[in-house]
Amino acid sequence: MDRDKxxxxxxxxxxxxRRYYNHVHHRELDEAVALFTPDADWHALGVDLKGRxxxxxxxxxxFASGTVRHTVTGTVVTVIDDDIADSAYCNCVYNAPDMRIxxxxxxxxxxxxxxxxxxx
Amino acid sequence: MDRDQxxxxxxxxxxxxRQxxxxxxxxxxxxxxxxxxxxxxxxxxxVKLQGRKELREGLQAAxxxxxxxxxxxxxxxxxxDADNAExxxxxTLYYVADAEFENVDGPLAFEGPDRVIDCYAALRRTPEGxxxxxxxxPIIFRxxxxxxxxxxxxxAKQGKIAQ
Numbered sequence: 001m002d003r004d005k006x007x008x009x010x011x012x013x014x015x016x017x018r019r020y021y022n023h024v025h026h027r028e029l030d031e032a033v034a035l036f037t038p039d040a041d042w043h044a045l046g047v048d049l050k051g052r053x054x055x056x057x058x059x060x061x062x063f064a065s066g067t068v069r070h071t072v073t074g075t076v077v078t079v080i081d082d083d084i085a086d087s088a089y090c091n092c093v094y095n096a097p098d099m100r101i102x103x104x105x106x107x108x109x110x111x112x113x114x115x116x117x118x119x120x
Numbered sequence: 121m122d123r124d125q126x127x128x129x130x131x132x133x134x135x136x137x138r139q140x141x142x143x144x145x146x147x148x149x150x151x152x153x154x155x156x157x158x159x160x161x162x163x164x165x166x167v168k169l170q171g172r173k174e175l176r177e178g179l180q181a182a183x184x185x186x187x188x189x190x191x192x193x194x195x196x197x198x199x200x201d202a203d204n205a206e207x208x209x210x211x212t213l214y215y216v217a218d219a220e221f222e223n224v225d226g227p228l229a230f231e232g233p234d235r236v237i238d239c240y241a242a243l244r245r246t247p248e249g250x251x252x253x254x255x256x257x258p259i260i261f262r263x264x265x266x267x268x269x270x271x272x273x274x275x276a277k278q279g280k281i282a283q
Contacts, residue, residue, distance in 0.1 A: 008123075008124070008127060011127055011130070011131065012127070015196060015197075018194045018195065018196045020195050021194055022194060022196055022208055025238075033190060038207060048144070058238075067260065069194040069210060069236050069238075069259075069261065070194075071191070071194060071210050071212055071236070071262055072193050072194050073191070073193045092212075094236050094260070094261045096261070100257075101260050106265055107235070107258075107259040107260060107262035107265055108260065108261050108262070109261075109262060109263070109264075109265050110233075110236070110261040110262065111232070111263070112233060112263075113232075113233070113234035
């Protein structure tokens with residue numbers, strides 16, 4: 001594979017990851033789930049989910065209320081071939097489980113991020 | 121439009137945004153203002169600014185003193201057509217109001233991020249390159265919600281506060 005093609009795959013994969021989080025943050029959970037393959041294998045916070053339907057249910061439980069922002073940085077995409085790539089990135093989580101930003105006229109007070117993770 | 125062309129626009133637009141934050145973080149406000157269209161429609165921290173001249177004044181008032189770093193993340197670009205695109209990103213702000221990094225010997229003490237902001241921008245292709253035509257930047261999380269920052273204080277004095 002030439003480098004131009006590899007670079008295009010890297011960029012496209014980064015965009016998919018970022019779009020996922022942006023959809024989750026705005027409670028567009030159907031759109032978020034559509035970014036997974038039908039047989040997606042999802043593991044986070046000790047929870048294992050398999051397939052879009054299970055992930056959607058998990059997202060509804062996790063993000064239907066409250067306010068969360070995952071800031072994604074340091075992304076590295078490793079292209080395996082034309083159709084497969086791996087990614088790794090840092091994910092810093094800001095979370096207010098009891099407040100919805102769209103119901104407020106002012107920002108939510110915070111002391112800092114709730115969690116930081118390396119994701120794959 | 122084919123995917124290669126679309127991808128090139130995505131890259132150019134996110135680079136314009138990154139360049140903007142690099143300029144403001146280093147107090148190069150003329151260069152920062154030049155990354156906006158002449159008729160820029162800018163709204164952040166309750167302050168509404170129209171046009172490059174007003175924006176330049178606002179940037180100087182807000183960031184001429186103190187030290188700030190905008191950590192940009194989650195940038196997604198949606199291409200509308202060959203000359204128009206929309207961009208969403210977050211920036212996490214690290215901010216010290218009363219010291220300039222270039223004037224201190226060593227790093228600045230800090231307690232953590234000051235604000236997390238959702239940013240929307242509309243970008244337009246111009247003869248100068250991709251430029252920001254509209255910007256909206258609501259604050260989602262804030263460390264000290266009751267302590268106004270310089271932009272808010274200046275905006276109130278200048279009658280630039282809007283809903």
